[in-house]
Amino acid sequence: MLTALCTKGVIIRATQLFFLSILRCLQVVACCLLSVISCVEAQTPTNVLIVGQIAEPKSMDPHAATALNDFRILMNIYDGLVRYKPGTLDIEPALAKAWTISEDGTHYSFILRQGIKFHDGTEFTANAIKFNFERMLDKSHPYHKTGPFPLAFFFSAVEKVIVKSRYSVEFVLKEPFAPFLSNLAYPTGLIVSPAAVKKYGKAFGRHPAGTGAFKFAEWQSHRKVVVTRNDDYWDGLAALDAVIFRPITDANTRVAEMLSGGIDLMVEVPPDNLAMFKKAKDLTVYEQTGPHVWFLILNMMHGPFADKRMRQAVNYAINKQALVNSVLQGTAVIAAGPTPPVFTWAYNKTLQPYPYDPGKARKLIKAAGYxxxxxxxYVTEGGSGMLEPIAMGTAIQADLAKVGLKVTIESYEWNTFLGKVNPGLGEQADMAEMAWMINDPDTLPYLALRTAAWPEKGGFNSGYYSNPEVDALLKEARKTTDQEQRGQLYRKMQAIVHEDAPWAFIAHWQQNAVAHHTIKDFQLQPSFFLLLKDVQKLP
Structure with missing residues (x-):
């Protein structure tokens, strides 16, 4: 009996070893296949630029998109009536070759270029302009429900759009609106094909058609967005055959892909890796200051932050210099308010950032009765201009703990994060990270600090800040065409917001990118967008 059991045991053991060896062989084959796949992906095609992005795009519809991550793709598929001159925030002609403005600042007339076609083969005319803006602004428009259009705020001053002829169009404004041309150059002002919107409806964001230097080819979710050269482009052909935008949310993976050659260009380089990339002989690092604000939204609708003393306490409790020096490795400067200093004509130089003062923070917290x-x-895992969001959030949590605030972090993927923050913090959260890249001093406060910009009213004031004086200053600044007068109004607004502390003002970022040495004629833009038409990829 014992012999039989031993024999049976030997057979069982032999069988186990046989199947184990088969399993190991399969594992080896799988590893080999993965290695082959990795090698194939690491070998970037000739004259095809591979861009490592920080997140999966949400929509290829410029009227629906809100994130810089998406804008960096869209600016290469579409054109607007006007655009930012490369390297500046100055306005130059694009689909419109000329324009005039009435003396009272309420009529903008544009003469359009002729002979331009959308990527779907339909002609670009004044009727397309009318369709685009009425789609965003007119709730009764048959394709308004293909939205939502959260940044239609940019054009809220538009009363009507009049087609004067096949190639001329006029915008009639309700009142003078100083940022109008600048907003037309922003991605929300990009012009989409009416025929494509009618064909795809709500799915247009997955089937984009513009007039840009590159045409949409495919979108594999969480893998890549591919655009190819538009051989009929009105403003000269792109040097590249195609561009592939790869969403690589993990910063370490993005760095590894850059070093291995899996991508040619990487945006938003983690600060810890900048020095290493600068030393690499086959890589080029690009850096530029831009109109960026990184801040914490504080919930004034519910919870402790309804008390101004608590909001000011948070600003005193956070060691912003340590964040800039240690976490961000000197790639940013401390913020004093909602307006970036790059707007020199509107920036309030008299404001000083809240100093790091834990003692004062504790006194304010005690006085507020916390x-x-x-x-x-709410902390995001990565997103447009968010500056090491996990590390920053963790450091901020630690600073707040030192003054007695019990903070619990909830982290989310970028688009999920936006889905939680943009509708308003409500009773769900007390604070959230946020970053904006803006084109005008009007943009961020108008969309995120006015009472009329509360989420349920269509804006991005997710913390429910409200101050009638700020509302009045922003309204007046929009109507003022004299830049010096506008600047004075914005400076007053900044002083009030600094005192009210609806946000914790953290930092202004110096944007960066790194590219392989074979990439030529690339430059960072003050707008933070990627303009890739003239970029070359040498063999």
């Missing part, structure tokens, strides 16, 4: 309530802090 009783140890749990504070929920």
């Amino acid at each position: 009783k140890g309530e749990k504070l929920t802090f």
Whole structure:
């Protein structure tokens, strides 16, 4: 009996070893296949630029998109009536070759270029302009429900769009609106094909058609967006055959792909890796200051931050210099308010950032009657201009703990994060990270600090800040065409917002990118967009 059991045991053991060896062989084959796939992906095609992006895009519809991550793709598929002159935030002609403005600043007349076609073969005319803006602004428009269009705020001053002829169009404004041309150059002002919108409806964001230097080819979710050269482009052909935008949300993976040759160009380089990339002989690092603000939204609708003393306490409690020096490795400067200093004519130089003062923070917290309530802090895993969001969020949590605030972090993927923050923090969270890249001093405060910009009213004031004086200043600044007068109004607004502290003002970022040495004629833009038409990829 014992012999039989031993024999049976030997057979069983032999069988186990046989199947184990088969399993190991399969594992080896799988590893080999993965290695082959990795090698194939690492070998970037000739004259095809591979761009490593920080997140999966949400939509290829410029009227629906809100994130810089998406804008960097869209600016290469579409054109607007006007555009930013390369290297500046100055306006130059694009689909419109000329324009005039009435003396009272309420009529903008554009003469359009002729002979331009959308990527779907339909002609670009004044009727397309009318369709685009009425789609965004007119709730009764048959294709308005293909939205939502959260940045239609940019054109809220438009009363009507009049087609004067096949190639001329006039915008009639309700009142003078100083940022109008600048907003037309922003991605929300990009012109889409009416025929494509009619064909795809709500799915247009997955089937984009513009007039840009590159045409949409495919979108494999969480893998890549591919655009190919538009051989009929009105403003000269792109040097590249195609561009592939790869969403690589993990910063370490993005760095590894850059070093291995899996991507040619990487945006938003983690600060810890900048020095290494600068030393690499086959890589070029690009850096430029731009109109960026990184801040924490504080919930004034519910919870402890309805009290101004608590909001000011957060600003005193955060060691912003340590964040800039340690986490961001000197790639940013401390923020004093909602307006970036790059707008020299509108920036309030008299404002000083809240100093790091834990003692003062504790006194304010005690005076506000905080009783140890749990504070929920929304943090993103990565997104447009978010500057090491996990590391920053963790460091901020630690600073707030030192002054007695009990903060719990909830982290989310970028698009999920936006889906939680943009509708308003409500009763769900007390604070959230946020970053904006803006084209005018009007943009961020108008969309995120006015009472009329509360989420349920269509804006991005997710913390429910409200100050009638700020509302009045922003309204007046929009109507003022004299830049010096506008600047004075914005400076007053900044002083009030600094005192009210609806946000914790953290930093202004110096944007960066790194490219392989074979990439030529690339430059960073003050707008933070990627303009790739003239970029070359040498053999």
